[in-house]
Amino acid sequence: SHEVFEHAFEVIQKIEEAGGEAYIVGGAVRDYLSGRPVNDIDIATSETPERIQEIFDKVIPVGIEHGTVIVRHRSVSYEVTTYRVEEGYEDYRHPDEVTFVQDITLDLARRDFTTNAIAMSRDGRLIDPYHGHDAIRNKKIEAVGEPSERFHEDPLRMMRAVRFASQLSFKIEKRTEEALNHLSPLLQHISIERIAVEMEKIFGGSDYALGLQLLQSTGLKNHLPILKDLDINRNVPYSPLFGWHEIIAFYAVQYPQLSPENFMKSWKLSKDTKKKTVQLLHAYKIYERKKNVTSWLVYQLDNELFPSFSRLFSALDEGDMNLDKALTDMKDQLPIQNKKELSFQARDLLQLYTHLPKGPWISEWMDTIEHCVVTGEIENDYEKIKEWVRGWNPPASN
Numbered sequence: 001s002h003e004v005f006e007h008a009f010e011v012i013q014k015i016e017e018a019g020g021e022a023y024i025v026g027g028a029v030r031d032y033l034s035g036r037p038v039n040d041i042d043i044a045t046s047e048t049p050e051r052i053q054e055i056f057d058k059v060i061p062v063g064i065e066h067g068t069v070i071v072r073h074r075s076v077s078y079e080v081t082t083y084r085v086e087e088g089y090e091d092y093r094h095p096d097e098v099t100f101v102q103d104i105t106l107d108l109a110r111r112d113f114t115t116n117a118i119a120m121s122r123d124g125r126l127i128d129p130y131h132g133h134d135a136i137r138n139k140k141i142e143a144v145g146e147p148s149e150r151f152h153e154d155p156l157r158m159m160r161a162v163r164f165a166s167q168l169s170f171k172i173e174k175r176t177e178e179a180l181n182h183l184s185p186l187l188q189h190i191s192i193e194r195i196a197v198e199m200e201k202i203f204g205g206s207d208y209a210l211g212l213q214l215l216q217s218t219g220l221k222n223h224l225p226i227l228k229d230l231d232i233n234r235n236v237p238y239s240p241l242f243g244w245h246e247i248i249a250f251y252a253v254q255y256p257q258l259s260p261e262n263f264m265k266s267w268k269l270s271k272d273t274k275k276k277t278v279q280l281l282h283a284y285k286i287y288e289r290k291k292n293v294t295s296w297l298v299y300q301l302d303n304e305l306f307p308s309f310s311r312l313f314s315a316l317d318e319g320d321m322n323l324d325k326a327l328t329d330m331k332d333q334l335p336i337q338n339k340k341e342l343s344f345q346a347r348d349l350l351q352l353y354t355h356l357p358k359g360p361w362i363s364e365w366m367d368t369i370e371h372c373v374v375t376g377e378i379e380n381d382y383e384k385i386k387e388w389v390r391g392w393n394p395p396a397s398n
């Protein structure tokens with residue numbers, strides 16, 4: 001049965017009742033037919049974006065000029081795109097012209113791979129002019145039409161081919177792979193941001209080792225900043241990595257001369273990635289120093305990054321994936337969760353040493369107190385910390 005599509009079929013029904021045509025297309029159909037979990041559901045329709053806006057109450061116009069709107073139905077978003085063909089691609093980036101058409105098979109023809117060019121009707125019937133269902137059964141990634149033409153039109157498709165191979169554990173069909181081998185230099189015309197999206201998915205795929213090997217054999221690797229200088233087929237992770245912060249930390253651990261800052265700069269990664277990478281690497285350095293997951297390490301690491309630390313650990317073959325739970329338990333048992341929970345604060349320190357000028361010694365002493373409370377060297381108790389600190393040598397004034 002098509003249970004996962006039940007509500008999407010209601011959207012289609014509404015378009016049909018208004019006199020139009022609509023199908024589920026792309027990744028959702030592919031994932032459904034290959035027995036994988038279905039994520040976003042995309043719908044292709046004969047109707048214009050304007051018509052779709054008339055038919056539904058809740059429509060978000062996200063890309064009207066390309067024919068795409070988002071329809072909200074039962075609190076779920078569906079990308080609804082008018083059948084279209086694309087022409088031009090002069091600048092390797094955007095098709096020069098998008099033309100709306102009335103025939104679903106024309107829309108399927110513009111799609112990248114046969115596995116992604118299948119449409120499903122409301123009654124579960126497949127429109128599959130390129131035999132994508134067979135490609136799924138045979139575990140093959142093959143271009144729709146002439147592979148080299150399709151890669152010339154949009155060289156990002158070469159990265160997508162490798163990405164799907166990695167995610168689905170499919171082989172790339174011979175003619176498609178030959179085109180990849182010849183045309184990999186075209187990748188230089190593609191923005192690093194678009195490449196980064198596919199690259200992240202290659203590392204997260206269940207067959208990421210196949211993905212990395214394909215990057216090498218096709219020559220695509222030569223056009224990937226930083227990674228082109230690493231031996232990605234020798235340093236294969238032991239398990240998939242989710243997100244750039246995990247990928248960068250993985251290589252930074254193995255290549256001490258590698259600069260994570262340069263890595264992030266050349267891939268134009270976000271501030272958020274940067275923050276996470278720095279934290280993850282900091283935690284890993286503590287682990288390397290102590291050869292142990294210490295309370296200080298757990299304290300310093302945001303809970304949000306526990307899964308990343310576990311995966312980095314597994315990818316480096318340092319331990320198994322269940323570290324996540326152990327980290328959570330360890331954190332729960334720490335005497336304090338953050339600085340604010342210290343029962344002895346900077347103001348208490350100043351009260352003890354009213355005669356001393358303010359200076360860096362305050363934060364240095366507070367850091368020591370924090371560290372010792374976290375590691376259990378001193379109890380988180382106001383009186384006990386006060387007595388302890390009283391015995392310290394006052395800082396030399398400058």
Ligand code: ATP
Nearest residue numbers: 025026027028039042110111112116117154156157
């Ligand atoms: P995912 O599960 O990662 O979202 P997907 O197949 O849905 O995979 P999307 O990038 O969301 O991939 O694209 C949706 C569909 O649009 C694809 O299945 C494909 O039919 C088409 N498509 C996307 N990018 C391209 C491209 N660069 N060239 C041709 N067709 C494309």
Ligand code: MG
Nearest residue numbers: 026027028040
């Ligand atoms: Mg998708």
